[in-house]
Amino acid sequence: MDRRGRAVGDLRGARRDHGTDDRCDRRLVLVAVAGWVATRALVLWLFLDRHSWVTGDVEYFAQSLTAVPETGLARTLIEYPLPGVVVVAFPWLLVEAFGMPEAYAEAVLVLSMLADAAFMVLLGCFAGRGRRAALTVWVLAVPLLGATAYARFDLVPGLLAGTGLLVLAAHPRSAAAAAALATGFKLWPALVLPALAAPRATRGRVVAVVGVVGGALAGLSLVLAGWARLVSPLGWQAERGLQVESVAATLPMVGWALSPAPYEVRYGEHNAYEIVGPGAEGMLLASEVLSVLIVPGLLWLWFLAFRRGRDLGTETVAWLALTAVSAFTVTSKVLSPQYLLWLLPLAAAAVALGHSRSLRVWTAVLLAATAATQLVFPELYGHLLVHDGMTGWTVLALVVRNLMLVWLLVAAAVHTVRGLAVDGRAGAGVSGEGRSSASPRDPRGTSDAACGDGPTTPR
Numbered sequence: 001m002d003r004r005g006r007a008v009g010d011l012r013g014a015r016r017d018h019g020t021d022d023r024c025d026r027r028l029v030l031v032a033v034a035g036w037v038a039t040r041a042l043v044l045w046l047f048l049d050r051h052s053w054v055t056g057d058v059e060y061f062a063q064s065l066t067a068v069p070e071t072g073l074a075r076t077l078i079e080y081p082l083p084g085v086v087v088v089a090f091p092w093l094l095v096e097a098f099g100m101p102e103a104y105a106e107a108v109l110v111l112s113m114l115a116d117a118a119f120m121v122l123l124g125c126f127a128g129r130g131r132r133a134a135l136t137v138w139v140l141a142v143p144l145l146g147a148t149a150y151a152r153f154d155l156v157p158g159l160l161a162g163t164g165l166l167v168l169a170a171h172p173r174s175a176a177a178a179a180a181l182a183t184g185f186k187l188w189p190a191l192v193l194p195a196l197a198a199p200r201a202t203r204g205r206v207v208a209v210v211g212v213v214g215g216a217l218a219g220l221s222l223v224l225a226g227w228a229r230l231v232s233p234l235g236w237q238a239e240r241g242l243q244v245e246s247v248a249a250t251l252p253m254v255g256w257a258l259s260p261a262p263y264e265v266r267y268g269e270h271n272a273y274e275i276v277g278p279g280a281e282g283m284l285l286a287s288e289v290l291s292v293l294i295v296p297g298l299l300w301l302w303f304l305a306f307r308r309g310r311d312l313g314t315e316t317v318a319w320l321a322l323t324a325v326s327a328f329t330v331t332s333k334v335l336s337p338q339y340l341l342w343l344l345p346l347a348a349a350a351v352a353l354g355h356s357r358s359l360r361v362w363t364a365v366l367l368a369a370t371a372a373t374q375l376v377f378p379e380l381y382g383h384l385l386v387h388d389g390m391t392g393w394t395v396l397a398l399v400v401r402n403l404m405l406v407w408l409l410v411a412a413a414v415h416t417v418r419g420l421a422v423d424g425r426a427g428a429g430v431s432g433e434g435r436s437s438a439s440p441r442d443p444r445g446t447s448d449a450a451c452g453d454g455p456t457t458p459r
Contacts, residue, residue: 028132029124035139036120040113046147047109051378054151055105060271061088061153062104074225078232079270082221083184088153112150116142119159119345126166127352130360134352137363141344144367145337146374152338157182161189162345164196165321166352169314172202176209184217187233188342191324194302195317200309237334241274241284244384245376246335247402248287252280253384257395260387272334273385290331298324301413304420315359316419318350322362323416326409337377340370343408362411365404372401 047055064077065088077085091107123134142149149155164179179196182189197206221230242249244265252275256263263277305312305320325342329335347363375397376384383390384398 028135032120032124032135032139035136036117039139039143040116042143043147043150044109044113047150051147054147054378055108057153058105058108058151062092062101065089065092066101072225074229078229079236081184081187081217081233082225082229083181083217084153084157084186087156087185108153109150112155115156115159116149119162119348122163122166123348123352126170129355130351130353133360134348137351137367138345138348140367141348141370144370144374145340145344146378148337148374148377149341152336152341154186154338154341157186157189158341158345160185161192161321161342162349164189164192165318165346166349168196168199168202168206168317169353172196172205173209175202176206177213180210180213180217183214188325188328191298191328192321192346194298195305195321195324198302198305198309198317198320199312203306203309236270240270240272240334241268241276242280242287243334243336244273244275245337245398246287246333247330247405248283248290248333249275249280250399250402252277252283253395253398255279256387257392260391265385272336284333287331287333291328291333294327294331297413298327301416301420308420308423311423313419313423315350315354315356316416316423318346318354318359319412319416319419321346322350323409323412326405326412330405330409337373340366340373344370358411358415362408362415365411366408369401369404369408372397372404376401 061077064071065085068076073082073085077088080088088108091111092101092104095101095103095107120135120138123138124131127134160178160182164175164182166175167178168175175196179189179192183193193206193210197203197210218230242252244253252263255278256265256275263275263280265273265275268274301320301323305316308316322343325346329339329342332339343366347366350359351363376394380390380394380397383394
């Protein structure tokens with residue numbers, strides 16, 4: 001065949017492949033949309049019917065916001081940063097403006113669903129090789145957590161933190177702004193910031209934007225409500241007891257299930273159920289000590305990541321963020337069900353950018369832990385508060401969930417250390433070279449990989 005014939009053949013082949021890719025992309029979009037609609041209909045039913053009582057936090061927000069004229073901002077929802085109060089106030093202001101204050105819970109539901117859908121779209125747009133897996137993860141994540149996902153404002157900082165990781169390579173300034181806002185809303189996303197700032201190619205832009213946004217939020221809080229209000233969330237956290245669902249409470253809860261007499265499960269001053277009794281004080285102290293001990297470990301990992309800067313792979317950045325958030329979740333004396341919203345968007349973003357089997361296995365275990373979390377709260381939660389015939393099974397579900405969380409922390413830490421060691425020898429970075437799966441030039445990756453039909457798909 002002459003040169004012209006080969007050129008025509010190549011062109012026809014390219015058109016044929018492009019048509020296949022388009023059909024594959026359309027099929028993936030249709031399946032993802034159908035899955036999202038079906039699963040969110042389930043969550044909607046849980047929110048409005050079976051588990052409607054989980055909206056207690058929403059009612060608490062409404063009561064607190066209504067009292068602002070009397071109490072002032074400095075004494076309103078002091079367990080949350082002041083910018084976080086703005087998040088919960090937005091739907092309240094909307095319903096007040098329309099003269100429908102009784103519709104606050106419904107407004108929260110609608111806005112939560114819109115935020116959820118927006119993150120789904122971002123996953124589809126910015127995912128690399130793991131687009132199909134990432135969309136699957138997020139379609140499953142919210143219904144596995146249930147109504148809690150929409151009834152807690154942790155969804156917003158969680159989605160912003162996940163967005164920061166997802167768009168870091170393509171839009172580092174936007175990533176930094178999203179993560180900085182998330183930190184202003186709930187503080188814990190500060191654990192993600194060092195991972196986002198570690199790659200040398202984007203470090204300057206990330207640090208600058210985080211400094212500007214973080215400084216503006218802190219300054220505004222200081223001006224509006226004073227220093228005491230700025231640090232009140234830290235004080236609130238420090239004063240809390242041992243929450244029944246925390247990893248540290250696992251042994252006391254087992255003891256309570258086997259012999260309830262010496263124990264007491266009570267509703268504490270800080271709006272959570274806590275356990276007191278034999279061993280509870282010791283585990284509370286152990287939790288506080290571990291929370292301090294993880295700090296030098298995380299500092300060391302962050303130091304290594306910053307030193308690897310130029311050679312840091314995208315997947316290692318993801319593992320670093322997952323390790324930091326998992327460490328805080330597991331060692332904390334408080335572990336509410338909505339804390340899973342801290343990990344789920346990050347995991348979906350990590351799967352979207354990475355393509356390793358270990359990352360997908362880790363995320364599958366996280367989804368299993370999320371399902372166990374919904375089983376404990378809200379499905380069986382009454383048996384965790386009042387000892388009865390189902391208490392043993394409920395505590396068993398809690399033990400399994402907490403063991404999975406511990407495994408997630410250990411596995412993430414191991415993969416982070418390995419990734420930092422490999423990145424120190426290889427030349428891959430988040431700029432799109434080497435192992436990076438999403439670059440600023442093509443944040444979506446390859447369509448073949450997205451559909452699972454290309455040679456880059458792990459088998």
